[in-house]
Amino acid sequence: MEKNFFKQHISQRFNVELEEIHRKVMVMGGLVEEQLSEAIKAMAEGRMELAEKVVISDYKVNALEVQLDEECTQILVRRQPTASDLRLVVAVIKTITDLERIGDEAERIGRMALHFLELDRKTGPIQELGELGAHVCSMLHSALDAFARMDVEQAVRVAQQDIHADSQYEVIVHRLMDQMMNYPETIPRAMDVVWTARSLERVGDRARNICEYVVYFVRGKNVRHTSYEQMAREATGDRR
Structure with a gap:
């Protein structure tokens, strides 16, 4: 986020506090991105290490969530x-919750x-998991970039990519259902797959959530549980 997205206050300390929670969200997001990327690489390449x-590193993400949640609570109480300003704090609280859950996934x-097993990695479903994993990793990265700059147009584009993630997930499940029946x-x-x-499909859902928080902060509109078309209209301010 550019600094001109922040409303400047008489209290310089308040300005610093808002900028700091935003910075820490990006740090947390970077950790979660790394965690997800490594998990997918481990799955696709058999990298057990x-x-x-x-x-064993999930505790780092959890600790950051607790710290940020406490800092946001203090801002709400003291400021x-x-x-x-309120929308920013709410967006941060919601975003860190989704990031923590992506870390869990x-x-x-x-x-x-x-x-x-090695045999599993040479079969179609594992390869398709890798494709879905790459897609949701890209979604998460772009969603965090949109959050960093509070770019509503990018947020809408990323949210719409969840349609493809859902489609990939359904293809994998249908294929596995046929396999299990036969x-x-x-x-x-197959159930492990x-x-x-x-889990990967849920990452896509949570990346979309982060995009919705960008629209909420910038436009003041709650676009959860709305269509992609409605989200786009609210993001652009087009009420037609």
Whole structure:
């Protein structure tokens, strides 16, 4: 976010506090991006050391969420912000919650990666998981970039990419359902793939959520549970 997105206050300390929570969101986002990327690489390439790293490093993301949540609470209590200041604090609180949950999904993917065999990685579903993983990683990166600059146009574009993530997820699940029906002995391993795909699909959902918070901060409009078309209209200010 450029500094001109912040309303300047008589209290310089208040300005610093708002800029600092925004900066820490980006630090947390960077950690989560790294965690997700490593989990997907562990799954696709059989990098067990990466899978173990992801599983044991989730505490860093959790600690940042707790710290940021406390700082936001203190701002609400001491500063009693209004208008755009209040929207910023609310957007930060919601964003760090989604980032923490993306971290949880990355940890689950890392744990699943420890279960996959070399044979699994040479079959279609694992390759398709890698494609879905790359897509949601890109979504998360772009959503965080939109949050950094409070760019509503980019936020809308990224949110719309969730349609493709959902489509990829459905293809994987349908394929695995057919496989399990025809080869019941594959059910345990296929379910590992299903749950991994579900975790990746949720990452896409949460990246979209972050985009919605950008629209909320900039336009003051709550676009959760609305269509992509309605989100775009609210983001541009077009009320037609």
